[in-house]
Amino acid sequence: MKGHDAWVALAVSLLALLLTVFLTTGALVLGGYSPLLTFQSLLAGSFGSLDSFFGVTLVRAVPLIVIGLAVTVAFKSGVWNIGAEGQFYAGAIAGVWVGLNVGDYPSYFSVPLVFLSASVAGALWALLPALMRTRLGVGEVVTTILMNFVAIHLVSYIVRWPLQEERGVFPNTDLIDESVRLPTIVPGTGLHLGFVVAVILVIGLSFFFSNTSMGFQLRAMGGSQEATRVSGRSSIPQLLIVTFLLSGSLAGLAGGIEIAGRSFALYEGLSPGWGYTAIAVALLADLNFIAVLFTGIFFGALEGGAGAMQREAGIPATWVAGIEALVLLSVLASDRLFRRLLRPRRKED
């Protein structure tokens, strides 16, 4: 049964990708561009050289993978966390604040401190929607969206007032100290230790969800809250809070990694909507943690290759946002169609 599901998931994702390529080709032809040249330059820009793969694609993939994991944790357990964007920013704010104030300590102390504070901040940002859901029965879709806006305006305040760079001209913070930055793992490219962290998280979460009792309970709750309630063995409010906090801390950690690994400073628009793109990352992976690693890299390649596509094929980088949306729509369509075809057979077992 389990194996059967995995094959269906893979088939759904592949069909979705095929559909995306088909639709994108159509759109490109309509727009008067050469599809061949587009895909070529997109591939060259994302996988064509060591630097484009390690320095562009994988660097871009890191936040998408980590936030994708945050979304996966939530959706798997039946929590509609649309607030990863806000939790990411909460983590980035905490991360940059610690990074600027930690003082002169060795990296093996300061960097984990940045990660820890970013995770805690992300979790705290998810706590209010969590409490509103469990205590007051208010759905998390709207509350998490609201928290995104609060976070975005908070960033805008922080980079203009309390943490503005020394000269007080530009809306960004100062750069964090060398000792707080993540080391690069592939010399000569920008690929930083954050990628290793992302891979460890993928493996850890995968293990947690398939091999621990808590992971089992969370999955069961995602399958059917009613069944969990009736079984009476676990407390739904507690499981929900755990889910929100875990999801929020992952998104927050992504903010800390981005600060310590790539941007070294906080500014408005640090995330170009990764909190939403990550939803596509998680769904293309069919909410499978291992698969998130690959779909994250896939979206990283799309966003990373966008620059080369614009330079070489003359296709505006904004097309990539459209392609990403097509991926999500194709996943939805092929998922619904597949499951609809398979439904009669499922009823038998």
Add this chain to the structure above:
Amino acid sequence: MFESFSIVVFLGTAIRLAVPLVIAALGESITERSGVLNIGIEGSIIAGALCASLAALEWSSIFLGMVFGAIGGGLVAMVFAVFVLGLNADQIIAGTATTMAGLGFTGAIYQARFAATGSVITLPVLRSFEIPYLGEVPILGPIFFQQSITVYFVYLLVPTLWYFLFRTSWGLELRSVGEDPAVAEESGISILFVRFLAIMFGGLLAGLAGAHLALDSGTFIENMSGGRGFIAIAIVVLGRWNPVSIAGAAIFFGAASALQFLFQSSGSDLPFPLFLMLPYLLTLIALSGWFGRTKAPRSLALPWPSKSR
């Protein structure tokens, strides 16, 4: 004298900034009353802005801009409807995809059509005009009755929707679909048809809101919807799915943005982002039930038919 003048300007600006929000929120409230949460209206708004710009540019007509803006918003909502009603896909995911698609493809089309020329689009601009007599009332006149046509449209739309929702049988049917689709179906209402109309109405109004954005500023900019679709969803909650309160909630959000302009133009160093944050915090507080129970339509965001999930 000067003091009262600037308050008049401030409130007038608040209303102007509230217009796209209130139009989109009124449309969304009708969609939500049918039990569908469309978080894709951001996509409809930006599509409306682009279609309005293209049409207004082609025929130099504000009116046609408005019409095509609404149609553009409606088309995007139709994509959402196909996924949600046709394929019974999850509303939240379909809405996210719709928003992404709207923002991505409007950007792509804009770039394909205009980026090569490198010039900024200049559109015919919505002008404000004074309503005879009413516009001359001191203080209230300049705030409420020296505005653009879209503002007056809202003045008509709010009571009309209120009447529709609470005083007509169609309004009752719509609400019953959102509260308890199973019961509504038994009384002979087609759930999918009602929801389709509700989604399309929401899309048309969101498109109109986008048209207002483009024609009020006289140009099209990528991502110019600026999250207003999501703000409209918050406004619907703060306004408790009631057209009259929604208008009030939208003005509150508009006032917060107007403060920003006021602060920046007066060179004040007050932290405007904190004021921009206020309406969202207030909406969260409202959701927590501090001002009395806020009740969403009971079947909101749930799939129909529910068995097939």
